[in-house]
Amino acid sequence: MAIPFRPRPVAPELRSEAATRLDLAHRPRRNRKAEWARQLVREHTLTVSDLIWPIFVMDGSDARAPVASMPGVERLTVDEAARESERAARLGIPAIALFPYTDPALRTADGREALNGNNLICRALRAIKATVPDVGLITDVALDPYTSHGHDGLLSSDGRVLNDETVAVLIEQALVQADAGADVIAPSDMMDGRVGAIRRALDGAGHLDAQILAYSAKYASAFYGPFRDAVGSSGCLKGDKRTYQMDSANGTEALREAALDIEEGADMLMVKPGLPYLDIVYRLKETFGLPTFAYQVSGEYAMIEAAARNGWLDGEKAMLESLIAFKRAGADGVLTYFAPRIAEILAREG
């Protein structure tokens, strides 16, 4: 049977095509025409190996407490943290960063609870190491979760944050953490000379393999607000941290800070906060080539999560887009409170 001839209908936009066609040598849209093509030309990928999961621990057992300014994030008792670390291991998240909510009764002007080998962080380190020995454990070195005034260091009688006296305490804090099983020591205090002092002390105590992840470029930032709620230091913080944390107007200064930390023995660098400081991530990675991490901090988490919960943006897409941005800027990995959710999405999507 003959198939009747039907002239092909011409779409209106094609009818005028000849008149409007641009004579282009390059049409970059060709490489975006289908998912397979986009996949083929994609420059960066986000994998579970890029994720470091920050966790807040608190006293007690079998309990979780929501952090009001970080919806979806909870403080965990040590046993719960160990359970969550099993989830991290199952998902393939390489490392966890631990932060303590210290009982206010234990906070003092000198932050001495930081040096207690049986403090919350040390108990959490031991419990998690015993549960998932192959997950890397990172601990913050800074006094703010332990001081009654909320600063990262010791104060002089006129309220200044003392540098060298603080470093002497931070050395002890690092040793206590390494003894309890910390794999990576992360000084987040921004005192001068602390990386070298901590390196010498770790080596002297035989912790030759304990890595130092230097918060080289840590800015005085409003984006830490929710974290300070989570560790309970916002209520007690007197003043601000601008005499030690960096001025957000400075970029080149971050290179000098990083150069010093590298000279002093840093194994890895960190930039913090994350998205507002992507230029710093890029410059540090380009200049030094060291493993460089970014911290997508509590305020960045809160912004995305709040908008998502209000239905103002697609939370999942925003999370993924924010994280690939770090990879594009050259980061080797990202500390993010989204880590377990991202790992689940990546596992689901294969």
Ligand code: PBG
């Ligand atoms: C402690 C410390 C802070 C953060 C990590 N370590 C707060 C601060 O410096 O005030 C912030 C992390 C976050 O906001 O998620 N020195």
